[in-house]
Amino acid sequence: MSLVISDLHVDVLTEDGPKEILKGVNLTINPGEVHAIMGPNGSGKSTLAYALAGHPKYQVTSGTVTLDGTDLSELSVDERARAGLFLAMQYPVEVPGVSVSNFLRTAKTAIDGEAPKVRTWVKQVNEAMTDLGLDNSFSGRSLNEGFSGGEKKRAEIVQLQLLNPKYAILDETDSGLDIDALRVVADGVNRYTAQADRGVLLITHYTRILNYIKPDFVHVYVDGRVVTEGGPELAAQLEETGYDSYIAAARANA
Amino acid sequence: MTVTEVPNVAGAIEGLESHLHPQPSFDLADHPMPDGREEMWRFTPMRRMKPLLDERANEDRDGDPVVEFELSVPDGVQTANLASGQAPRGAVLVPGDRPSALANLGCDNALYLRIPANTELAEPIRIDAHGRDAARRSNAVHVIVAEPNSKATVVFRHTGSAQVLENIEVDVRDGAKLTLVSLQDWADDALHAAEHTAKVGRDAHYRHVNVSFGGDLVRMHTNVSYDGPGGEAELFGLYFADAGQHIEHRLFVDHDAPLTKSNVDYRGALQGQDAHAVWIGDVVIRKVAEGIETYESNKNLVLTEGARADSVPNLEIETGEIAGAGHSSTTGRFDDEHLFYLTSRGIDPVEAKRLVVMGFFIDIIRRVGIPDIEERLIAEVERELATTVGIAPAASGTEA
Numbered sequence: 001m002s003l004v005i006s007d008l009h010v011d012v013l014t015e016d017g018p019k020e021i022l023k024g025v026n027l028t029i030n031p032g033e034v035h036a037i038m039g040p041n042g043s044g045k046s047t048l049a050y051a052l053a054g055h056p057k058y059q060v061t062s063g064t065v066t067l068d069g070t071d072l073s074e075l076s077v078d079e080r081a082r083a084g085l086f087l088a089m090q091y092p093v094e095v096p097g098v099s100v101s102n103f104l105r106t107a108k109t110a111i112d113g114e115a116p117k118v119r120t121w122v123k124q125v126n127e128a129m130t131d132l133g134l135d136n137s138f139s140g141r142s143l144n145e146g147f148s149g150g151e152k153k154r155a156e157i158v159q160l161q162l163l164n165p166k167y168a169i170l171d172e173t174d175s176g177l178d179i180d181a182l183r184v185v186a187d188g189v190n191r192y193t194a195q196a197d198r199g200v201l202l203i204t205h206y207t208r209i210l211n212y213i214k215p216d217f218v219h220v221y222v223d224g225r226v227v228t229e230g231g232p233e234l235a236a237q238l239e240e241t242g243y244d245s246y247i248a249a250a251r252a253n254a
Numbered sequence: 255m256t257v258t259e260v261p262n263v264a265g266a267i268e269g270l271e272s273h274l275h276p277q278p279s280f281d282l283a284d285h286p287m288p289d290g291r292e293e294m295w296r297f298t299p300m301r302r303m304k305p306l307l308d309e310r311a312n313e314d315r316d317g318d319p320v321v322e323f324e325l326s327v328p329d330g331v332q333t334a335n336l337a338s339g340q341a342p343r344g345a346v347l348v349p350g351d352r353p354s355a356l357a358n359l360g361c362d363n364a365l366y367l368r369i370p371a372n373t374e375l376a377e378p379i380r381i382d383a384h385g386r387d388a389a390r391r392s393n394a395v396h397v398i399v400a401e402p403n404s405k406a407t408v409v410f411r412h413t414g415s416a417q418v419l420e421n422i423e424v425d426v427r428d429g430a431k432l433t434l435v436s437l438q439d440w441a442d443d444a445l446h447a448a449e450h451t452a453k454v455g456r457d458a459h460y461r462h463v464n465v466s467f468g469g470d471l472v473r474m475h476t477n478v479s480y481d482g483p484g485g486e487a488e489l490f491g492l493y494f495a496d497a498g499q500h501i502e503h504r505l506f507v508d509h510d511a512p513l514t515k516s517n518v519d520y521r522g523a524l525q526g527q528d529a530h531a532v533w534i535g536d537v538v539i540r541k542v543a544e545g546i547e548t549y550e551s552n553k554n555l556v557l558t559e560g561a562r563a564d565s566v567p568n569l570e571i572e573t574g575e576i577a578g579a580g581h582s583s584t585t586g587r588f589d590d591e592h593l594f595y596l597t598s599r600g601i602d603p604v605e606a607k608r609l610v611v612m613g614f615f616i617d618i619i620r621r622v623g624i625p626d627i628e629e630r631l632i633a634e635v636e637r638e639l640a641t642t643v644g645i646a647p648a649a650s651g652t653e654a
Contacts, residue, residue: 053594053598054598055594056590056594057590076597076603077594077597077598078597078598078599078600078601078602078603080598081597081598081599081600082600086598086599087598089595089598092595093591093592093594093595095592095595095596095610095613096586096613096614097610097612097613097614097615097616097617098596098609098610098613099613102609102613103596103599103609106601106605106609107596107599107600107601110599110600110601110602110605111599111600142613159599163599163600
């Protein structure tokens with residue numbers, strides 16, 4: 001039982017044709033583990049997130065991803081979510097006209113295969129909102145419409161809390177958050193991981209969030225490949241040295 | 255898809271010789287056969303419009319009417335037939351285009367509904383018009399008078415197939431409240447040209463709700479003028495243009511009295527090859543109309559390639575002494591990113607589309623303010639989604 005990524009190659013579809021971004025990624029996330037993926041801009045971190053979730057713009061050209069033994073390439077985007085995968089997005093889209101409460105209930109119903117019990121559900125939603133520092137009035141608002149950057153990120157973690165997937169990918173959830181918001185969001189992720197049987201892939205550019213969410217493993221990406229891996233100490237080291245030496249090494253090898 | 259959103263703001267000429275609104279007249283000679291280049295016809299497919307432009311009598315046969323009318327009229331409402339020229343017929347509506355003039359000429363027994371003063375109806379007046387032959391003409395005129403301080407709702411529902419010309423004139427007298435819902439739920443081959451014209455009295459309130467889902471070609475004029483200060487008009491619309499359908503709404507609010515209000519809000523979804531929606535909004539603020547407030551808005555949601563939305567808000571201002579005037583026109587697309595976001599939460603793609611379309615319409619539906627009508631409209635949207643998109647209502651409920 002784990003999320004296993006094996007020799008994954010991914011192209012992004014651009015106007016000039018497909019461009020290879022991921023050049024052989026290997027990663028196994030076991031339940032209860034938090035993996036941080038770090039790297040400079042353009043290293044392919046977000047591509048990995050979208051490719052796992054099944055975004056049509058990203059095409060797996062070779063390699064496999066399995067979730068608890070199921071080959072994800074066989075599953076559509078919604079089937080992947082129902083299989084237990086969740087992607088907290090870096091830039092959640094605004095969906096006018098669809099209220100947060102209606103969206104959450106519809107998603108919960110889809111994931112669980114049955115509608116949540118009305119009485120407990122409303123309470124759960126309100127609690128999750130409060131936990132993430134969002135006013136209950138957000139329930140009635142259109143999904144992400146007019147939300148600030150920080151509110152969108154909080155709303156993503158509200159969804160994480162309510163949908164409670166087996167594996168969560170957090171794509172730069174920390175970017176653009178002030179320190180208070182970062183703490184609130186990190187608390188939400190820590191409540192999720194405290195269940196001890198959930199896997200997290202935490203994608204970030206900065207080490208800041210790792211002061212609040214302790215990773216078990218750190219992987220450094222440059223140019224679509226892992227260039228180094230280690231424990232939490234690697235994050236501390238990156239804080240000192242930055243990515244420059246890794247980028248230079250990757251260029252020398254290219 | 256193609257979108258035009260060209261706002262026009264112009265100083266209108268005294269006497270309102272607006273290019274958008276030729277002088278109204280009962281005389282057919284004043285409405286010559288259009289060739290499609292005229293400002294008010296340039297968005298309409300003239301070849302398909304042709305059957306509605308000839309002078310023809312009602313093509314009813316014995317025991318075989320073109321349109322079957324079913325009336326449900328609560329106690330307290332007076333009904334009668336009005337011959338051509340018989341008052342109050344013609345007091346409010348003077349035909350603004352050729353189809354409207356033809357409707358009037360071709361109808362010698364208009365339906366008259368009178369809601370007496372101070373009467374509040376608990377139940378709506380319902381008129382179901384069911385077309386029975388796509389090749390035959392029906393000319394209909396309906397006259398509604400809401401006397402002072404009355405309160406009523408009138409619901410027209412159009413189904414089936416026919417070539418229909420229809421005028422509805424509405425006199426909302428001082429202090430009256432009238433809601434008129436017109437549901438165009440025609441079969442795919444119906445042709446429908448209508449002019450709905452209302453006069454809103456002092457401190458009266460008029461709400462007009464257009465719901466256009468069916469028909470091959472639907473072209474609706476909705477006009478409002480005022481008969482004293484303090485009158486308020488809300489003109490709401492929702493439409494769903496499917497492949498090959500032409501759905502056109504032309505709104506005209508003539509602020510010809512001070513301290514009046516108008517709010518126009520139309521929303522439409524488009525889907526499929528050659529689905530075509532046209533929305534023309536025009537608000538005129540006359541010199542006398544000081545202190546008025548108006549807003550007109552049109553939003554289109556384009557669900558697929560190949561659909562076309564034309565949206566043109568117009569504002570003609572003769573006085574600057576007003577409380578507020580504005581307009582907006584937006585076109586949104588249901589694109590891959592919306593779909594990805596919703597499906598990434600486990601929602602299947604068909605349900606995702608239903609959520610978005612229903613969400614888009616629900617705002618307008620909620621403003622109708624009559625729970626029974628709102629529920630019916632929600633059911634109509636569900637049904638439209640089920641038939642055109644193949645989206646069955648989901649178990650998760652419909653409330654927003």
